[in-house]
Amino acid sequence: xxxxxxxxxxxxxxxxxxxxxxxxxxxxxxxxxxxxxxxxxxxxxxxxxxxxxxxxxxxxxxxxxxxxxxxxxxxxxxxxxxxxxxxxxxxxxxxx
Amino acid sequence: xxxxxxxxxxxxxxxxxxxxxxxxxxxxxxxxxxxxxxxxxxxxxxxxxxxxxxxxxxxxxxxxxxxxxxxxxxxxxxxxxxxxxxxxxxxxxxxx
Amino acid sequence: xxxxxxxxxxxxxxxxxxxxxxxxxxxxxxxxxxxxxxxxxxxxxxxxxxxxxxxxxxxxxxxxxxxxxxxxxxxxxxxxxxxxxxxxxxxxxxxx
Amino acid sequence: xxxxxxxxxxxxxxxxxxxxxxxxxxxxxxxxxxxxxxxxxxxxxxxxxxxxxxxxxxxxxxxxxxxxxxxxxxxxxxxxxxxxxxxxxxxxxxxx
Numbered sequence: 144x145x146x147x148x149x150x151x152x153x154x155x156x157x158x159x160x161x162x163x164x165x166x167x168x169x170x171x172x173x174x175x176x177x178x179x180x181x182x183x184x185x186x187x188x189x190x191x192x193x194x195x196x197x198x199x200x201x202x203x204x205x206x207x208x209x210x211x212x213x214x215x216x217x218x219x220x221x222x223x224x225x226x227x228x229x230x231x232x233x234x235x236x237x238x239x
Numbered sequence: 240x241x242x243x244x245x246x247x248x249x250x251x252x253x254x255x256x257x258x259x260x261x262x263x264x265x266x267x268x269x270x271x272x273x274x275x276x277x278x279x280x281x282x283x284x285x286x287x288x289x290x291x292x293x294x295x296x297x298x299x300x301x302x303x304x305x306x307x308x309x310x311x312x313x314x315x316x317x318x319x320x321x322x323x324x325x326x327x328x329x330x331x332x333x334x335x
Numbered sequence: 336x337x338x339x340x341x342x343x344x345x346x347x348x349x350x351x352x353x354x355x356x357x358x359x360x361x362x363x364x365x366x367x368x369x370x371x372x373x374x375x376x377x378x379x380x381x382x383x384x385x386x387x388x389x390x391x392x393x394x395x396x397x398x399x400x401x402x403x404x405x406x407x408x409x410x411x412x413x414x415x416x417x418x419x420x421x422x423x424x425x426x427x428x429x430x431x
Numbered sequence: 432x433x434x435x436x437x438x439x440x441x442x443x444x445x446x447x448x449x450x451x452x453x454x455x456x457x458x459x460x461x462x463x464x465x466x467x468x469x470x471x472x473x474x475x476x477x478x479x480x481x482x483x484x485x486x487x488x489x490x491x492x493x494x495x496x497x498x499x500x501x502x503x504x505x506x507x508x509x510x511x512x513x514x515x516x517x518x519x520x521x522x523x524x525x526x527x
Contacts, residue, residue: 153275153282161285162275169268172261179249179258186249186307189257190331193300197293204289205521211282212517216500217507225505233497235286236524301425308421312404313411321409329401332428345467345474353477354467357460364457371441371450378441378499381449382523385492389485396481403474427478 157210164203171196208235253306260299267292304331349402356395363388400427445498452491459484496523 153161175192178184211232219228249257271288274280307328315324345353367384370376403424411420441449463480466472499520507516 151281152278153280153285155278158275158278158280162272165268165272165275169265169272172265172268176258176261176265179254179261182248182251182254184249184254185247186303186311187327187331189249189303190300190307193296193303194331197296197300200289200293200296204286204293205524207282207285207289208524209517209521211286212504212520213513215282216504217513217516219505221508225501228505229497229500231283232500233493235283235290236493236496301428304428305421305425308408308424309417312408313417313420315409317412321405324409325401325404328404329397332397332400343473344470345472345477347470350467350470350472354464357464357467361457361460361464364453364460368450368453368457371446371453374440374443374446376441376446377439378495378503379519379523381441381495382492382499385488385495386523389488389492392481392485392488396478396485399474399477399481403478407474423475427475427482 151215153207154210154214157206161203161207164199164206168196168199168203171199247311249303250306250310253302257299257303260295260302264292264295264299267295343407345399346402346406349398353395353399356391356398360388360391360395363391439503441495442498442502445494449491449495452487452494456484456487456491459487 171192175189175196178189178192216228216232219225267288271285271292274285274288312324312328315321363384367381367388370381370384408420408424411417459480463477463484466477466480504516504520507513
């Protein structure tokens with residue numbers, strides 16, 4: 144969203160892989176929504192599925208984070224946007 | 240999935256609210272998938288969106304967890320399935 | 336402190352084991368404090384040690400949590416303090 | 432621990448602040464150990480104290496992490512140790 148990041152793009156490879164994984168996560172979320180139509184659903188079965196989705200989302204985030212570190216963070220000193228890069232990252236990593 | 244939980248159902252109220260929230264989470268995930276079509280996407284913008292979805296999932300899980308505690312866990316001693324109830328819960332709460 | 340929990344005590348066995356583990360955690364924290372006296376300390380080595388302590392603390396908390404579930408939470412319906420027990424637990428489990 | 436990190440030191444300022452905070456965390460851990468001597472200790476009171484220590488440790492880790500990002504990670508491309516720096520960081524951030 145503007146500023147220092149105009150030329151900092153997520154690599155095509157990571158973008159493609161993240162997209163693929165998110166499609167699968169959407170399917171998983173839809174599956175849980177259907178589970179929730181079942182009147183006899185046991186709470187813990189729903190919690191287990193949500194936990195699996197959280198794990199899958201965490202993997203996508205890790206993928207993008209690694210890409211961001213490799214492609215943008217390690218070169219911030221050269222570009223001269225260290226402060227913004229570090230502030231953004233600390234914000235993202237809060238409670239991660 | 241059988242055993243002690245056959246008669247332990249997620250309450251209709253919580254089931255309905257969880258379903259509603261998951262529909263919205265599905266929409267959010269679809270939104271991120273579309274973001275990932277954009278070649279100029281900045282990594283941190285994707286990470287922020289994923290983090291928001293993680294927060295929303297955490298809220299659904301908290302809702303169901305509270306319901307499970309109130310409706311099933313606090314009465315396990317009466318039913319006599321303390322061991323299963325506690326083991327399941329500890330499994331779910333790992334790294335939560 | 337006080338109120339419904341006056342008669343709800345941590346079992347001697349868990350209390351003893353938790354105490355033992357916390358003594359070891361204190362030693363670990365002291366070790367990190369000494370590491371921090373070293374001018375040539377590498378950040379990541381400090382972060383790794385802190386992460387190990389976080390893991391050890393998480394184990395103590397899991398031990399006490401399991402004990403609390405088994406000894407107090409599953410019998411809340413019988414005692415009639417479900418609301419307090421559940422509210423406390425949800426507070427403790429936030430961001431866990 | 433050798434290798435690329437020989438010249439990468441935690442800044443004196445952060446080292447001092449982290450040390451100060453760890454001394455206070457050690458005191459807090461000792462306080463919990465003493466709480467655990469009390470036979471009438473309520474589980475949830477112990478869990479709350481452990482959670483407070485976890486929060487305090489998380490703050491120290493955030494402090495050191497920010498320092499590491501600012502002082503070492505953003506200049507990895509210049510130094511030429513991007514791969515090690517990123518691998519270490521991803522390891523540290525797992526389940527954080």
